[in-house]
Amino acid sequence: MRVIITSHAKKRLRDHRQGSLTIDDIITAAQLIPGSIPTATRFRGFFAKSGRIFDIVAKDIPGGRLVITIIGK
Template structure:
C-alpha cells in the first residue's frame, strides 16, 4: 500500500508535542489499519518505537492512503 504523508503532517513532526515520532512510525501505523477509509478518520493509540503515543488522521484516495495529520500525546 502506498502511504502519502502530507506536508502538514511532516511539519507537525517537528513540533515538541510530536517529538520522537518518525516517518517510519507513521507508515507502520498507517499500513496496520485494515479495510478501506472513505472519509478522514482519526485513529487513536499508536506507539512510536520511542514509546511515544500518537494518533493519526487518514483517508484512502486513489493513489493510496493519505495521512492528513499526526497528533502526539
C-alpha cells in the first residue's frame, strides 16, 4: 500500500514531542492498520524503533493511505 505523508506531518517530525520519530516509523505504522479508513481517524499506541510511543491520524484516498498528522507522547 502506498503511504502519503502530508507536509504538515513532516513538519511535526521536527517538533520536540516527536523527537526520534522517523518517516520509516510512520510508514510502518500506517501499513499496519488493517482495513479501509473512509474518514480521518486517530490511531493510538504505535512504537517507533527508538521506543517512543506515537499516534497517527490517517485516511484512505484513491492514491493510497494519507497520513495527516502525527502526535508524539
